[in-house]
Amino acid sequence: MSSSIANHPDRLLPADAGVREIARSLHAAVEHLPIISPHGHVDAGMIARDDAFPDPTALLISPDHYVTRLLHANNVPLDALRVGGSQKVSALDAWKTFCANYHLFDGTASGYWLRQEFIEVFGIDDREITAENADATYRAIQARIDAPDFRPRALMDSFSIEVLATTDDPLDDLAAHRQLAQDSSFAPRVLPTFRPDAYIKFWGADFAQKADALIQAAGEGKAGYDGYLAAMATRRQYFVEHGAVSSDHGAQTPATLKLDRDEAAALFAKGMAGTASMAEALAFEAHMMYQQAAMAVQDGLVMTMHPGVHRNTHAATLAVFGPDTGHDIPFAVDYAGGLRPLLEDFGTAPGFHFIPFTIDETVFSREIAPLAGFYPSVYIGAPWWFLDAPDAMARFRSAVTETAGFSRSSGFIDDTRAFCSIPARHDASRRIEASFLARLVAEHRITEERAHQIIVDIVDAAPRRAFKL
Amino acid sequence: MSSSIANHPDRLLPADAGVREIARSLHAAVEHLPIISPHGHVDAGMIARDDAFPDPTALLISPDHYVTRLLHANNVPLDALRVGGSQKVSALDAWKTFCANYHLFDGTASGYWLRQEFIEVFGIDDREITAENADATYRAIQARIDAPDFRPRALMDSFSIEVLATTDDPLDDLAAHRQLAQDSSFAPRVLPTFRPDAYIKFWGADFAQKADALIQAAGEGKAGYDGYLAAMATRRQYFVEHGAVSSDHGAQTPATLKLDRDEAAALFAKGMAGTASMAEALAFEAHMMYQQAAMAVQDGLVMTMHPGVHRNTHAATLAVFGPDTGHDIPFAVDYAGGLRPLLEDFGTAPGFHFIPFTIDETVFSREIAPLAGFYPSVYIGAPWWFLDAPDAMARFRSAVTETAGFSRSSGFIDDTRAFCSIPARHDASRRIEASFLARLVAEHRITEERAHQIIVDIVDAAPRRAFKL
Amino acid sequence: MSSSIANHPDRLLPADAGVREIARSLHAAVEHLPIISPHGHVDAGMIARDDAFPDPTALLISPDHYVTRLLHANNVPLDALRVGGSQKVSALDAWKTFCANYHLFDGTASGYWLRQEFIEVFGIDDREITAENADATYRAIQARIDAPDFRPRALMDSFSIEVLATTDDPLDDLAAHRQLAQDSSFAPRVLPTFRPDAYIKFWGADFAQKADALIQAAGEGKAGYDGYLAAMATRRQYFVEHGAVSSDHGAQTPATLKLDRDEAAALFAKGMAGTASMAEALAFEAHMMYQQAAMAVQDGLVMTMHPGVHRNTHAATLAVFGPDTGHDIPFAVDYAGGLRPLLEDFGTAPGFHFIPFTIDETVFSREIAPLAGFYPSVYIGAPWWFLDAPDAMARFRSAVTETAGFSRSSGFIDDTRAFCSIPARHDASRRIEASFLARLVAEHRITEERAHQIIVDIVDAAPRRAFKL
Missing domain, CATH: 1.10.2020.10 (uronate isomerase, domain 2, chain A)
Structure with missing residues (x-):
């Protein structure tokens, strides 16, 4: 009872001695692989400036x-x-x-x-x-x-972070990313991610102002909806040129919708005028998810989606402390119906990658695994918020693997803004993968040899494959 | 194969020898703690009269x-x-x-x-x-x-029941509770619980008659909706004075709704006249859940909610054998959206306690744990009906703990009308808690020392804390 | 690492040595029992003709x-x-x-x-x-x-298949089934299953043409809806006479609905004219599920239902490769509300058997087990598609057993068109049942003696009981 569990070599591994021994061996095979973090919320500027904490x-x-x-x-x-x-x-x-x-x-x-x-x-x-x-x-x-060695750049190195994606405003000039990319003394890749939520949700703060700024900045001289669409494509391209590999979408629901140009333009005009109903705003968002996929087929950005969250539910806390202060609450989602228009048209488009995330566990076996088990574009997003923990990750693997195997996973994402927790998060993920695979080995469901190949694939190859790294 | 499992010391404990040994030790720490039963359906009159079975x-x-x-x-x-x-x-x-x-x-x-x-x-x-x-x-x-020692009062003692809450009609005079409270020879606390369902659901049997009786009895001379609201508050206060610590609500859904006085009064009038639609009846119920919370902020009663059940689904059985005869069937609930109006206004109100129960497991990780992981008012209700069994309780702990830890639980409730099963139910619950914690210890996720503190907290302190005992 | 897992005697059994030993013994008790396959998609003609593969x-x-x-x-x-x-x-x-x-x-x-x-x-x-x-x-x-011994009839024998149900069009003449039944040299029972989906869904290909053919063939001279209903009953009877024990329904949702004759006839007319809305088509399907149950009470066919699947979601694949090519995607279902009209009227009808299947795991503990735990007509369908795998089957047993015990299960169905995989599927199922029961034994929840009785009941008696074999 008195020895420490903090750095116990078997932490998070299964209790059964035989399974644990297999898990240890699997974990050892990936323990020191570099960290690939294709989605998160660290600030690129902090790294570029090498700010002290x-x-x-x-x-x-x-x-x-x-x-x-x-x-x-x-x-x-x-x-x-x-x-x-x-x-x-x-x-x-x-x-x-x-x-x-x-x-x-x-x-x-x-x-x-x-x-x-x-x-x-x-x-x-x-x-x-x-x-x-x-x-x-x-x-x-x-x-x-x-200490002088405790600066972001040095930590990137000591943490063995090979790739770190940030999440960025479409109008960000990406100067920090450019600076880092051009710095030959800095080996890791710090990649921007195109996140246009605030430019799509009519109900967000200052939507019209933001959309107008987008059109002014990149609309290629066009006005209204046409300028808006053009600006989206232009800024996506700017991100591509600055190393981005994905766009990320915190959509309200997984709904997607193909509207014709005039319908969409009419909705957009209402959104700009502040006269759209919530149903119209959601329809426009669904349409824009379809449009982002259409653009992705062209420009190659991987599309990730994080729907199903009531954001900032406690108004009093939002007013005083701002957003992202702990009161985002998930709800049930319908991926099967929601994605249908998008996958109908782009599900087999060459090179298109779509990664759904969820905090509604019910869709893992029911919808996500079946979708990823047929559509070459769909990669199973790792558990997200509240589900990025040992038991939840074990439930996730158990829910998706029997339908979709191991080849369809996106790999782990840490989705964090807590820079110093990144190694701990990736290590936890590797331990859980090792534990899951070790059980399959112990139950004679896969060979230990294959388990060794699979865990390396999951940890290293899967994120490179899914995120085109 | 021939030795008995009936009182096997390791019943319900994990099969793995190492984990089982830890679980045994944890169970031993709480095995003989008194029973605290803050929600159930035993009849207080039976105890007061000390009826023979x-x-x-x-x-x-x-x-x-x-x-x-x-x-x-x-x-x-x-x-x-x-x-x-x-x-x-x-x-x-x-x-x-x-x-x-x-x-x-x-x-x-x-x-x-x-x-x-x-x-x-x-x-x-x-x-x-x-x-x-x-x-x-x-x-x-x-x-x-x-046998003379097999009477309710003697059993309360031999079962080590320290607190037993009953479930009572708002117009109950609580004479039995008063008698027991005043009996200095009777140590356990038998507490009433305010359960106004029948006075809120327009579609229930004799709603108008019941609501009218409530107004007549406690409406402070006011008529209609105003008298109704006043009577609710008056009777809640009466329950508080007789030792009640909570109100309980078998709402149809988790929806809550804040209507202004005139809207609510108009719905109430329709309900009394029998002309309300089902949608209006549900809106009124949602509004009254909000009102009960508002009253709870004033009078301090803990608010528990049990939504998501089609009651008495088989009409032929209901007609012959009455309600509560086995054909209540659960359905999916939306706690995240439903509670939003209530929590928006009272989620951080000092002293307010709200305990959601569910038989829809999908909300454990998706909604209940995130809500209880932010709002100080929200305590995670123990599994309820059909989920109050070893595997289901293990799933419950696994689903909520990684987000909300151990501090946000209400503790076990037995919710039973089977008096003699109370010790068995609480023992089962303690064995499952011990088993869950033992696994975390064996996986080096918590220390055994902390697990010992946690299980005592869960079994003894949590219900006292959540139910203000 | 180099020994084979392909025929490892402990494949799919639990890793824990003690639990595994119990599981081995349980599996041994059922390993060689004959295969009963009461639902699947093998072609009876192939067996009748004894086609070479x-x-x-x-x-x-x-x-x-x-x-x-x-x-x-x-x-x-x-x-x-x-x-x-x-x-x-x-x-x-x-x-x-x-x-x-x-x-x-x-x-x-x-x-x-x-x-x-x-x-x-x-x-x-x-x-x-x-x-x-x-x-x-x-x-x-x-x-x-x-090889000459690798023909369907010989394989039926070497696979120890005692009963094999096929899935058939209502207008099938069942000649293959008749031929096999009359062949005294062929011991196994090959039974047809009445599957009228294509004659009920207004939105299916050639609905009107099919419904018309049905009326012409078996409508007893009546026209329109009356002829349609009569033809359904007539063809069901024809199936009964050819050995069918069940009808199977791939309904869009679990909704059931009792319409009066004129309402139903009006909907049917719209469906035949191609003018029904999707809502009307779904209402008609829900009504016909109610009608099939009413007929089942008369003719004794067991009713199985498989709702909750978007069929053939990828239009381009459907166009080129046809249906059943991998892009059916499940969605959430509401069994509790959906079945209510049907169970209200037929839930306790003598001899009526209703078996719900699902690929929405959320209903296992929330709806299916509670329904089967009250209604004598409801038998819990085995996991289906994507859930017919070791971990999913373990989750299934864990979710339903604590409410409904072991007596309410339908037994395993393989639902396959892959004839040669039938033994492997049934063996996998038996290993998972053994594993689940072994854990309960190891946790002193049931005796090993009872576990032996239960596994024989699950594997052999349950399908005979549920499917009236």
Whole structure:
């Protein structure tokens, strides 16, 4: 009971001794492979500028809504954690609050990552994360942060990150990405991702203003819907030229819809005028998902979709602390019906890659695996939010594999803005893959030899294949 | 193969020897903790009067629709089990029918509880529950029932029940609860629960008559909707004064809705006149869920909700045997969208506790855990009906823990009207919690030391915390 | 790592040594029981004529859309597999393509069956299924196919198939079934199944023409809807007289609806005229499901239902290769609400058997088990498509058993058109049942003695009971 689990070599591996031994061997085969992170929310500018991280709280707590949300649920106000730029308490006091409540993360995905991060990045066994030790751990982490080798570029190297995709506004000039690409002393690839949500959702903040700016910037002189479509294509191309491999879409639902030009233009005009109903706004979004796929067939960007989330559900929290502060709540989705128009027309288009993500587990076996088991364009997105944890990943593999095998997966995505948690997340994913495969080996469902090939494929080849890296 | 599993010390614990040993130790830590039962359907009057139980059939079979339903599915008519007061066969003959079909319960939740009840309450190994032995077992149970120490009050003590909540009509005078509370020789707390369903659902039997009686009894002289709302608040307060800690709502769906006073009053008038459509009736119910929450913020009652069930689906059975006779069938629910109006306004209200239950497993990871992982008011309800069994509870823990940890659970509720099954149900729950935690320990996901703290918290502290006991 | 898993005696059994030993013993008890296949898609004519199988590709690949779909997803064109009668490549070349991609099936249900089929039917260890060996394995399989003992009738015997149900058009004359039934040298029962989908769905190809032919053939001289209903009953009776025990319905949804005669007749007229809306077509289908149940109460045919699938979603593939070519995609279903009208009227009708199947796992614990746990008519359909694999079957048993026990299951159905895979499929099912029961034994939830009785009941008695065999 007294030895540490923080860096236990068998952490997250199965309890059964025989299965564990197989899992160990599988994990060993991929443990040191480079990290490929084809979707996430790290800021490219931070890496380009090689910013120093400010303090432990700003690095590990305030911006990570997976951490702050569970504290909030346990009656810690968000401003006691310096969320959304709040300065109501000191960074040290926020850290103390976190430490006093650290036990809340036992058994959670965030808890597993934090523990690994503490031990592997900061050398702190998480048994030291207590209210009593808060001053000392704060100082220890601060000292580590202040070290000259603790800058983003050096960490990219020590974390073995080969590819890191960011998520970017269509009008971003991608200067940071360009700078990094041109820097011959910097080996990793930092790739932009085209994320046009705010330019598509009529109900979003400042939609008309944003769409107008898009048309002005890249509409090739055309006005209205025609200019808008042209600008989308133009900016996608700009992203392609700056290394982007994918576009990402946080659509409200998985619905797709093919409207003719005049219908779409009429809806767009309503959206610009602020007179569209919610049903019309959703129809336009569905149509634009179809259009993004049509463009992808041309420009080759992989299309990822993350539907099924009520965003920013708590208005009072949104008003004070901003978006992405922990109150996005998933709902059920219909991928089978929703994607039909898109796949009908582009499902077998050469080179088109479509990666659906979900936090509605019900679609794994019912819809996602059957779709990816027929359409060459469809790759099964890794579990996402709330499902990117050991048991959920095991459920995911169990749900999709028997229909679609191992060849149709996108590989793991970490989807994180917590830079220092990236190695822990990828290691967790590799351990779960090893555990799943080890069970199949132990049940004589695949050979151990094949399991070794498969885990290397899943960890290394699958993301390169699905994301065209 | 010949030793008994009825009181096997490792029953319901994992097969793996290493995990089982951890689970044993965790179970031992909570095995003898008192039972806290914050939601159920035992009759307080039976305890107050200290009624003798009539006979084995009336005690164990006829009123327990989990038992009678599976027999019915296997072509046993309900009147052969004396359901709904039927006297068509003798109690002994009904018992014989049960014994002859006892094997049908193998592998079911009811089977696990019955087996424990037989061995621990009546000293009968369930291998004796056969058609051949039916006379003997009937007599043995009858003898036990007739013993002077087999009265509800004595059993409350021998079962170690510290708190037992009942479910009560808003107009109940709660005399039984008052009598028990004032009895200094009776230590357990028997608490009423405010359950106003029949006064809210326009489509229920005698709605208008009931709502009218409510207004007359407690409307503070006001008429119509205003009197109705006032009466709800008045009766809730009456329950609070008699020890109630929660209100319970068997809503049709999880929908909540904030109507203004005039809209609500107009719907109410239609409901009273019997002219409301089903859509209007559901809107009114959704509005009243919002109102109950608003009242809860004032009076402090915990709000529990059990939506998503088609009640009494078989009209012919309802007509002959009454409600709660085994033909309530669950359907899919939308907690994420449904609760939004309620949580938008009361999700962070100080002291407000909302506990969603479900028999739609899909919402565990998708909606319930994310809601409870942000809103301080939301506690994750334990699995309910059909899901209160070993595998289902394991799925539940696996689905919610990785997002919401262990701190956000309501603890186990037995929701039973089968008084003598209460210890078996709570023991089963403790064994499953021990098994789940033991796996996490064996996978080096939590320390054994923390697992010991967590299981005590789950079993003892969580229900006190969530239900304000 | 080098010993073969193809015929490993412990394949698909649990990894834990103790549980595995119990599972072995349970599997041994049913391993050699005859195969009862009450639902599938083998052609009775092929058996009656005792056709030789043409070649390995035609036997194992081209017609099996579970095999071709996953190859297609991996960019193998369907005409490279001779799907839908395509002759673009030779059978040998198609075989080579399959062999080169055989690794894609690792971990899939199809992969498990193919492996068993290779080793047990053809004597080929699947490690030999490689691009390099393709010529040799093709020749070996061809030689086996050409052997005089490799004809359908001989295989029925060597596979120990006692009952094999086919799926047939209502106007089929059932000559093949009659011939087999009258052949005293042929012991197995080959039973037709009444499948009227194409005569019910207004939106199907040639609906009006088919319905008209039905009325002409069996309408007893009546016209329109009355003739249509009469013809349905007449043809069902014809099937009964030819040994049918069930009717099968690939309904769009589980909805059922009782319309009065005039409403139904009006809808039917619209359907015949091609003027019905999709909503009207679905209402008519729901009504006809109710009518089929009403007829079943009279003529005793078991009613099976397979709803919730978008059929032939990829129009371009349908146009070139025909239906059943891998692009049927499931969606969520509502059994609880959908079946209510049907069960309200026929749920307790003596002798009526209704077997719901699903590929929406969410209904297992939420709807199917509760329905089968009350209504004597409802038997739980085995997992179907995409769910007929080890992990999915384990999830299925776990989801339904705790509510409905073991007595309410229909037993395994293989639902296959791949004749030579039948033994492998049934063996896989028996291994999974053994594994599930072994865990319950190891957890002291049932006795090993009862587990032995239960597995024999599941494998042998359940299908006979549910399908009235």
